[in-house]
Amino acid sequence: MEYHNQTDQAREICLEVDNLWKIFGEKADDILNSDLRSESKETVLEKTGNVIAVRNVSFRVSKGEFFVIMGLSGSGKSTLIRMLLRLIDSTSGSIWVNGEDILTYNKKRLMEFRRHTTGMVFQYFGLFPHRTVLDNVAYGLKVQGVSKEERYDRAREAIETVGLKGWEDYHPSALSGGMQQRVGIARALAINPEILLMDEPFSGLDPLIRREMQDELLELQDRVQKTIIFVTHDLHEALKLGDHIAIMRDGKIVQIGAPEDVITAPADDYVREFVQDASPAKVLTAGGIMDQPEALLYEWQGPKAALHTLNDIKEDYAFMVSRNRRQLLGLVTLKRLKAVIQNNGSFPEGAFEPDPPTTSPDSILEDLFPIAAEADYPIAVVNGDGKFMGQVQISSIFENMIQGREAVTDA
Amino acid sequence: MHNFPGFLNIPLADWVDTFMDWILINFSGLFDAIGHAFLMMLLNIEHFFLWVPWWVVIVSVGIIAWCVMHRWTMGITMALLLVLIGSFGYWELAMMTLALTTSAVVVSLAVGIPIGICMAKSDVVETTTRPILDAMQTMPSFVYLIPALMLFGLGKVPALFATLIYAVPPVIRLTNVGIRQVSRDTIEAARAFGASPRQILFDVEIPLAVPSIMVGINQTTMMALAMVVVASMIGARGLGLEVLLAINRIEVGRGVEAGLCIVFLAIIIDRITNALATRQEKNLES
Numbered sequence: 001m002e003y004h005n006q007t008d009q010a011r012e013i014c015l016e017v018d019n020l021w022k023i024f025g026e027k028a029d030d031i032l033n034s035d036l037r038s039e040s041k042e043t044v045l046e047k048t049g050n051v052i053a054v055r056n057v058s059f060r061v062s063k064g065e066f067f068v069i070m071g072l073s074g075s076g077k078s079t080l081i082r083m084l085l086r087l088i089d090s091t092s093g094s095i096w097v098n099g100e101d102i103l104t105y106n107k108k109r110l111m112e113f114r115r116h117t118t119g120m121v122f123q124y125f126g127l128f129p130h131r132t133v134l135d136n137v138a139y140g141l142k143v144q145g146v147s148k149e150e151r152y153d154r155a156r157e158a159i160e161t162v163g164l165k166g167w168e169d170y171h172p173s174a175l176s177g178g179m180q181q182r183v184g185i186a187r188a189l190a191i192n193p194e195i196l197l198m199d200e201p202f203s204g205l206d207p208l209i210r211r212e213m214q215d216e217l218l219e220l221q222d223r224v225q226k227t228i229i230f231v232t233h234d235l236h237e238a239l240k241l242g243d244h245i246a247i248m249r250d251g252k253i254v255q256i257g258a259p260e261d262v263i264t265a266p267a268d269d270y271v272r273e274f275v276q277d278a279s280p281a282k283v284l285t286a287g288g289i290m291d292q293p294e295a296l297l298y299e300w301q302g303p304k305a306a307l308h309t310l311n312d313i314k315e316d317y318a319f320m321v322s323r324n325r326r327q328l329l330g331l332v333t334l335k336r337l338k339a340v341i342q343n344n345g346s347f348p349e350g351a352f353e354p355d356p357p358t359t360s361p362d363s364i365l366e367d368l369f370p371i372a373a374e375a376d377y378p379i380a381v382v383n384g385d386g387k388f389m390g391q392v393q394i395s396s397i398f399e400n401m402i403q404g405r406e407a408v409t410d411a
Numbered sequence: 412m413h414n415f416p417g418f419l420n421i422p423l424a425d426w427v428d429t430f431m432d433w434i435l436i437n438f439s440g441l442f443d444a445i446g447h448a449f450l451m452m453l454l455n456i457e458h459f460f461l462w463v464p465w466w467v468v469i470v471s472v473g474i475i476a477w478c479v480m481h482r483w484t485m486g487i488t489m490a491l492l493l494v495l496i497g498s499f500g501y502w503e504l505a506m507m508t509l510a511l512t513t514s515a516v517v518v519s520l521a522v523g524i525p526i527g528i529c530m531a532k533s534d535v536v537e538t539t540t541r542p543i544l545d546a547m548q549t550m551p552s553f554v555y556l557i558p559a560l561m562l563f564g565l566g567k568v569p570a571l572f573a574t575l576i577y578a579v580p581p582v583i584r585l586t587n588v589g590i591r592q593v594s595r596d597t598i599e600a601a602r603a604f605g606a607s608p609r610q611i612l613f614d615v616e617i618p619l620a621v622p623s624i625m626v627g628i629n630q631t632t633m634m635a636l637a638m639v640v641v642a643s644m645i646g647a648r649g650l651g652l653e654v655l656l657a658i659n660r661i662e663v664g665r666g667v668e669a670g671l672c673i674v675f676l677a678i679i680i681d682r683i684t685n686a687l688a689t690r691q692e693k694n695l696e697s
Contacts, residue, residue: 087603115605126600130618139614140604191604 013096014227015061015084015195020093022079022251025050028091041250053079054090055251061227061244068230068242076251077231081199084229085118086110097195115144119188123200125180127172133159133183134168140191151190158190159183161220178209185217189224198230202237214240218362235274236282239263240364247271259283280401286368287361289400290381290390296321297332303340303347310334317377320348321388328380328388331356358382361389365397372397431558439562446563449518453567456517457510465502469493472679479686489682492675499668501650505676508639508649511567512680515574515635520628523579527586527627528612537587544580552577552641560645570642577638581630589623590616625688632684636677650676 023031027048031037036044041052054076061067071077082088084095086102094101102113119140127136135142137158141151159168162182172180181201188196202210214237221228232238238245239259246256247270255267263283266272294313297306297320310318316334321327330352340350357371358380371379378391434442460468469490477486496505530537552573559569593616601611617624643651650673657666 085603087599111605111607113605114603118603120600120603122596122600122603124596126596126603128597128600128615128619130621139601142614143601143604143606143610187604197603 012063013060014063014065014098015229016096017060017084018058018094018096020054020057020080020083020095021052021091022054022076022083022088023050023052023091032092052251054083057093057248057251057253059246059253059256061229063227064225066221066228066230066241066243068232068238068245069248070232070235070238070245071248072233074250075248077233077248078199080248081197081229081231084195084197085114085120115140116191117193118195118197119191119193120197121181121184121188121199121201123203125172125177125184125204127180127183127187129172132169132171133164133175136172136183137186137190140187144191154192155186155190158186161189161224162186163216176209177205178213181205181213185220194227196226196228198228200231200233203233210237215362217241239283247274281366281369282364284365284400285361286359286363286365286379286381286392287389289365289396290361290392291396293319293378293391296388297348299323299329299348303337303351306332306348306351307334307337307341310337317353319380319388319391320352325385326388327386328358328382331377331380333377353377356380359392360384365401368392368397431561435561442562446568449514449563449568449571450566452517453510453514453571456514457507460506460510460513461503465497468506469497472683476679476683476686479683479690485682489679492679496672496675499672501653501669501672504648504650504653504669505672508636508651508673509676511570511574511639511642511647511649512632512635512676515571515578515638516628516632518571518575519579519582519631519635522575523582523627523631524586524624527583527624528590528617530583530587531590531616540583544583547576548580552638556641556645565646567647569645570647573645574635574638574642578631578635581634582624582627585623585627585630586620589620589627592623593619622688622692625684625691629681629684629688632680633677636673636680639673 021032025048027050031044031048031050031052036047039047044050044052057076057080059067069077069080079088083090086105090103094103096102097113097117102110105113128139131139134152134155138151138155141154146154156165156168159165162185164179164182164186167175167179172183175183181204184201202213205213218241230238230241232241239262242259244256244258245262246253247262247267248254249270255262255271257265262271263275266275294315295309295318297309297318299320299322301309306318306320310316310332318332320329320332322329330348332348332351333353336353337351339345340347345351353376356377357375359368359371359382361381361383368379372394375394378393380391381389383389472493473486473490475486476489477483480486496502526540530540555576556569556573559572563569563572597615597619598611601615606614639647639649639651640654641651643649643653643655650669653669654666654673657663657669
């Protein structure tokens with residue numbers, strides 16, 4: 001996780017929510033001002049017919065942070081995210097965005113806020129079926145009053161960012177669920193908002209597409225560095241994406257913390273129950289369990305020097321990297337190296353294992369299983385630029401699986 | 412015991428009569444002005460239909476039908492129906508009927524769509540408008556024909572007025588339904604991007620209600636055509652008058668000819684507007 005997680009202390013606060021309440025019903029104020037405010041949701045419903053959706057919620061999000069709100073259905077998370085741009089008005093509390101309490105905004109100022117500061121992505125996409133992909137993505141800019149030419153230019157840019165180039169003139173109905181949600185994301189990105197609000201954006205997609213979209217979102221976040229508030233009911237998704245996770249239950253936030261904190265120190269039974277279902281295979285990453293090989297081969301070394309190195313570390317393989325920036329060139333095996341020396345073959349090409357297994361540091365263990373099943377040698381961990389980061393031993397995958405499970409059950 | 416108690420008697424008839432007298436005395440100028448505006452519009456439309464050469468009408472109806480239904484056979488069929496009207500000798504009367512229908516539809520849309528939108532926006536307006544619409548559709552037309560005659564005099568204008576009352580409810584109802592059934596998610600998305608209520612109405616709600624509104628336009632047109640015979644009784648010339656005369660003189664053949672012409676016009680208008688409605692719907696399927 002440390003690969004896309006930076007320290008937050010130094011960063012400025014972008015969004016701060018203080019003691020936020022939402023009670024649906026006519027007696028909202030009476031409940032807030034009486035002892036009923038500390039009663040359970042069921043009791044309040046029974047006594048007054050009103051529903052407490054969000055109960056005294058406070059949290060802070062720094063600029064550029066990926067903040068996940070997780071909870072089961074009915075926990076108030078969707079209400080909460082809607083309150084952040086006042087699609088639902090709160091009963092009491094305050095929401096500070098860049099030092100301004102948006103609950104004091106009048107209608108006009110609120111519209112401006114929604115037009116420029118926030119962009120929202122919805123679970124059921126919320127696309128306009130009568131508009132083309134291009135017009136859908138350009139809609140936020142149209143509302144702002146941006147000229148046709150400029151908004152189409154910026155919309156095309158956003159469409160390219162989410163990888164939908166070539167689909168501009170189609171209607172949403174022609175697109176698959178995953179592609180429709182890309183349109184939804186592009187529509188939010190097109191207005192270049194400070195805060196991206198995402199309400200279970202991937203819940204409606206099938207698991208394979210969901211994983212792919214999560215990876216792309218992380219990659220996108222690396223590039224655009226937005227403040228993201230992301231709502232989900234899926235713990236794996238929360239652990240994978242969030243810099244910080246807030247876990248909600250019955251309208252309350254029961255725990256806020258980094259993914260590791262949530263896993264290793266669940267705040268109460270509710271969170272523990274959640275976390276127990278979290279398989280280490282879905283939480284631990286290649287980057288987290290990799291180690292550094294005892295020695296590397298360098299591109300300028302000859303075959304004899306390579307053989308010497310292998311004998312020295314008593315291994316039957318070694319990774320070869322380039323002189324500058326440690327680019328992974330290949331996996332040299334002892335068997336092939338000896339053959340090259342005997343037959344005077346080409347080096348290093350002749351000594352390389354064909355198609356050595358590689359993975360990215362963010363890959364979760366589950367993704368490594370199929371690779372590990374095929375691999376005779378450790379898996380090389382390579383970042384997006386092709387730089388060699390370390391190796392994952394096949395045996396360590398399973399060791400970590402067992403240890404991870406114990407850590408979760410012990411906690 | 413069996414007679415309804417007399418003290419519960421409501422003299423509604425007297426009230427209405429008094430009200431009509433009051434209106435006639437105080438507002439006759441206003442109604443003259445409205446009547447004049449309606450008449451000008453109607454006459455212009457009628458002049459246009461009579462001015463266009465018959466073959467231009469036939470060819471353009473054929474082409475329009477072909478384009479909206481995507482089948483050239485339908486284009487030919489629609490054109491042939493018009494040729495039949497002409498060969499029965501009713502071209503001019505058919506164009507007059509068409510002019511009255513068109514005027515009634517234009518006014519119906521101008522009045523009906525905004526009312527439908529108001530109904531969709533406010534539950535109070537909806538509940539109060541509903542019974543009025545029911546009354547407009549079920550009240551025997553002669554009941555409001557007579558006051559219309561008193562206000563506008565004999566001729567085309569009261570005919571237009573009567574047609575309007577009978578034909579406007581469908582477009583109001585279906586505009587209301589169309590806007591109310593626009594998905595909450597879509598509207599929420601527009602709101603989230605800072606769209607004003609006006610932008611939401613014109614960018615999202617009305618476009619998405621178009622298929623429903625088109626069905627309303629189709630029904631309104633059909634009902635307007637159905638009123639031509641009644642309209643002819645108060646002096647609007649056209650196919651309806653022909654039917655009326657034929658019936659009065661017991662000329663069955665003439666009645667059938669004129670009646671068939673009305674049916675042909677109805678088929679042509681129905682098929683074309685219906686095709687437009689379903690095409691809009693296809694565009695929106697998701």
